[in-house]
Amino acid sequence: EAQVTQNPRYLITVTGKKLTVTCSQNMNHEYMSWYRQDPGLGLRQIYYSMNVEVTDKGDVPEGYKVSRKEKRNFPLILESPSPNQTSLYFCASSFKGPNEQYFGPGTRLTVT
Amino acid sequence: DAKTTQPTSMDCAEGRAANLPCNHSTISGNEYVYWYRQIHSQGPQYIIHGLKNNETNEMASLIITEDRKSSTLILPHATLRDTAVYYCIVRSFVGTNAGKSTFGDGTTLTVKP
Numbered sequence: 001e002a003q004v005t006q007n008p009r010y011l012i013t014v015t016g017k018k019l020t021v022t023c024s025q026n027m028n029h030e031y032m033s034w035y036r037q038d039p040g041l042g043l044r045q046i047y048y049s050m051n052v053e054v055t056d057k058g059d060v061p062e063g064y065k066v067s068r069k070e071k072r073n074f075p076l077i078l079e080s081p082s083p084n085q086t087s088l089y090f091c092a093s094s095f096k097g098p099n100e101q102y103f104g105p106g107t108r109l110t111v112t
Numbered sequence: 113d114a115k116t117t118q119p120t121s122m123d124c125a126e127g128r129a130a131n132l133p134c135n136h137s138t139i140s141g142n143e144y145v146y147w148y149r150q151i152h153s154q155g156p157q158y159i160i161h162g163l164k165n166n167e168t169n170e171m172a173s174l175i176i177t178e179d180r181k182s183s184t185l186i187l188p189h190a191t192l193r194d195t196a197v198y199y200c201i202v203r204s205f206v207g208t209n210a211g212k213s214t215f216g217d218g219t220t221l222t223v224k225p
Contacts, residue, residue: 042199042215050211090155097205098144103155
């Protein structure tokens, strides 16, 4: 089944403890992206990747890192999480060009 | 990227057409109009997209005005399962912003029996 998977789906952690949220797609998509969504708001783009080894900042990149060493994976790294990074995170992927983005199921992160 | 403006909320009677407007008055010539929807806190679901011409698929129709400054998403026969937040976004696939994707706050559509 074609899909975008994220792990973990739920995570509660403490301030300053490094964490990684994984994202993987099995559709051979070139483009991948991370978004965060806060209550009552739309999605805000954190980082995106047009292809392997190519990453760029979205609208809210502060406090996050990403890497794209393989086409299928696009992990989101929080080196020192803070409470203001408590949010719902979505990973998405698509073929390059004007195509639809496929979204993962989301990761709900709480930083205390 | 051009920004979009959508009404905060709309209601629609079950079985009737739902017409969701979107204003994108600063859209540039190479930007596409996309619609997604999100049910509860699930991952957004793609609905439809277009550049200039009107588009139709099994889910919806997209009507883009001739000047491209606004568009309307039409769900022809809304059902209760269409209750969701609908996002209109514009995206370019060329230039320095080729990968950027900016979602607004969307329209909460409530379909009522």
